[in-house]
Structures are given as C-alpha cells and as structure tokens.
Amino acid sequence: MKLTTRSRYGTRMILDMAQHSQNGPVRIKDIAARQGVSVKYLEKLVRELKAAGFVKSRRGPRGGHELALPLEAISVGAIVRVLEGDLTLVDCDGPDGACIRSADCLTRRVWMEAAKAMHIRLDAITLADLVRGDIKETPAGEWC
Amino acid sequence: MKLTTRSRYGTRMILDMAQHSQNGPVRIKDIAARQGVSVKYLEKLVRELKAAGFVKSRRGPRGGHELALPLEAISVGAIVRVLEGDLTLVDCDGPDGACIRSADCLTRRVWMEAAKAMHIRLDAITLADLVRGDIKETPAGEWC
DNA sequence: GGATTTGCCTACCGTCTTCGTAGGGATGCG
C-alpha cells in the first residue's frame, strides 16, 4: 500500500520542470542533481510522461525537457495514473467486473470507492497549485 | 499501488464471520472453504485481527472465531490499517515529518492528502453497511 | 484421563515486482 518511487520521483521531476524552465528546457542531468536521483532512472520515467503528452523534449546541446501543457492542465492524479499504471486497488478475476464470489464483489465495491476518493483528491490538485504551494487541507480529525 | 491480499482476505474473512456466527464461533476451516483461501494464511491474518481487538477466539472442539465488537463499531478502514501496516502512501526520510528536500515536502503533502481521502472514505464504511450491502456511491464522473 | 478438535506460533521459501544500472544508439548544435 505504498506509492512507488515512480510516482514520487515523476511528480517531483515534473514540478522541477515547472519551476526551472523559464528560459529553455531543463536537462535531466540537472533535475537528477537537484532531486538527488539517478539520471538513468529519471530518463526512463520522463519517456512515459512524454508519451502521455505532459512533457516535450529537445535533443542536442541546449536541449532538455519542458512541460507541454499549462500548469493548470496537469493534475497530480493524471501524473500518477501514468506512472503508477492503473490506480485501482484490486484486480478483479472475472470478466467485466463480474466476480466469482459474491462477498468478494461486495468488498470490491469498497475498494473501488476508496480508490475513487483518492483519485478525486489527486485530480483536484494541479501543478499550478503545487507551484503556488497552497494545498488546502481537507478537514478531518483522527485519521491516521 | 495495489492493496495486498492481506486486506482483501482479511476483510472478506471478517465479513464472513459477521454473516455466519449466529450460533457460535466460526471455524477458520469453514471460512477458508467458503472464501477459497488457504487455512494457514487466514490463520496468520486472524491473529492480527485478534490482537487488534476485532475478533475473539475459542479453542478446542466447537471453537472458532467471532467478532468482539458490534458491526457498527468496525470500519473497513480500521481493518485495513491493521492488516496493511500503515496506510500512508510514502515514507518520509527526515525525523518528525521534516524532509530534506523542500520540493519533496511539498509533494509529500499531496500524498498525505490522498491517503487521508482514502482513509476518510474507508472509515465511513462499517461492517454493518457491508452486511446490509448498501455502499452508497460517491458521485463523480470520469475518474478511472 | 485420553483422544480429538480447534486455535496459536515460528520458521522457511519460491516468485514477482520494484528500483534501479549498463551500455549503446539517435539526433541536433556549433
């Protein structure tokens, strides 16, 4: 029940791009240095973000990566969905969501509800929010 | 980003208890048969649920397990927290939530918000809801 | 009291995923 490093590094990488691409694209090497992560690993991740349309790249000297969309158009949820594969909490055995065991299918709805709650929250946070640094906290006591 | 089988099996097991313990405790063997899961594995899980105070047990012939609390007092969130270890989505390096990298700490709040959203949703579903079978759906379109 | 039935506990292990690394190619700039 942990997020993988893919989502975390990926999000930090894309945030780093947002913060440092005022004058031209940002090199992976620099991001890796700033974030303290391996270049090779980030290279692999950025390819997926590029394929998803969040990032555009330029090769050669003075090359690098930058965001392909406005800050408001990229939500953390979208990033995570790309990097984490699917964000469903469980896999269903049967075809088309039909489970073999009925109790299973009952609990399955619970997991889907939990996943949905997480998605909704993550989709509500855009890069713009992140850059501005105002993640407003959901009010609720005693949850962890 | 998957729930482990521990949470899923555990929740199904505890739901099974709720449904079959009208006359006396339920044997692990029976639960395993109904749920199609290994006896040994469930034994291991039930111990943790017992330690957490959700289940009480009796040994010997006509022994078995049953819930130690009323249905309304056991939420799915509580079960999952027991079986899944902690339900935080990321670990923080620094002591007391203080991260080394500031950007990291920024994104960290995002993960905590997501985890909180999931917790809140799971805590809102009790075994009583599950037995009655009415998991009301959160309204929101296009999330997966 | 002995046999049986159930839960209780520890140790181990195979498999898969995660988290990278290695090495090289392709492309653009100067």
Next chain:
DNA sequence: CGCATCCCTACGAAGACGGTAGGCAAATCC
C-alpha cells in the same frame, strides 16, 4: 567533425508478497 543531450533495450540485485510446513497449546467430549 565533435560534443551534448535525449532515447531505447536488456539485465540484475534486493526486498516484499503470498503462501506452506510442522508442531505446540488449550479446550471439549467421551
């Protein structure tokens, strides 16, 4: 040309996950 940068494939070590094996402990029934 020579260099910087992105792009791609393949491989590998470590750990988690999911489960099994074997046996001990207590309660019940006869």
